[in-house]
Amino acid sequence: MLYALRDQDGKITALTDRPIPDAQPANPSDPEVMAFLSLDGDNFAASDFLDESDLGTIRILEDLIDTLIDQQVIRFTDLPQAAQHKLLSRKVARSLASPDSMDAGESDYVRDNMFIQDDEQLF
Structure with a gap:
C-alpha cells in the first residue's frame, strides 16, 4: 500500500509505504502520484522504467x-x-x-x- 502526505492545497508533498499520521492511501497509478514521481503517467511502463533505472x-x-x-x-x-x-x-x-x-x-x-x-x- 502507498500513502501520501498532502499540503494545505491537497498537493502531494511526500509518499511512504507505511501509514503515518496524516497520510492518506494513494493509488500508485494515480496521475498525481505519477506527477510527484516525475513520471509520465500516459506513457509510463513499470517494466521499462525498472530496466532504465x-x-x-x-x-x-x-x-x-x-x-x-x-x-x-x-x-x-x-x-x-x-x-x-x-x-x-x-x-x-x-x-x-x-x-x-x-x-x-x-x-x-x-x-x-x-x-x-x-x-x-x-x-
Missing part, C-alpha cells in the same frame, strides 16, 4: 558497499568471491573509462585489491 541503482549499491567497507561495517572479504570479482571488475572498468574522476584513495583501493587471477574473466 537498473544502471543507476547498481551504482548506488556499489557506493553503499564502498561506504560500508570504508566505515568498517563489513570487510570486502566478507562478500562472496563472485561479488568481490564483479565489484573489482566494475571499479577497474570505471577507472579506465574516466581515470580523472577517481580520487587517490579509490585508485589505491583498486590497485591494492587487484587479485583477479589470470584464468578469470575480468569483464
Whole structure:
C-alpha cells in the first residue's frame, strides 16, 4: 500500500509505504502520484522504467558497499568471491573509462585489491 502526505492545497508533498499520521492511501497509478514521481503517467511502463533505472541503482549499491567497507561495517572479504570479482571488475572498468574522476584513495583501493587471477574473466 502507498500513502501520501498532502499540503494545505491537497498537493502531494511526500509518499511512504507505511501509514503515518496524516497520510492518506494513494493509488500508485494515480496521475498525481505519477506527477510527484516525475513520471509520465500516459506513457509510463513499470517494466521499462525498472530496466532504465537498473544502471543507476547498481551504482548506488556499489557506493553503499564502498561506504560500508570504508566505515568498517563489513570487510570486502566478507562478500562472496563472485561479488568481490564483479565489484573489482566494475571499479577497474570505471577507472579506465574516466581515470580523472577517481580520487587517490579509490585508485589505491583498486590497485591494492587487484587479485583477479589470470584464468578469470575480468569483464
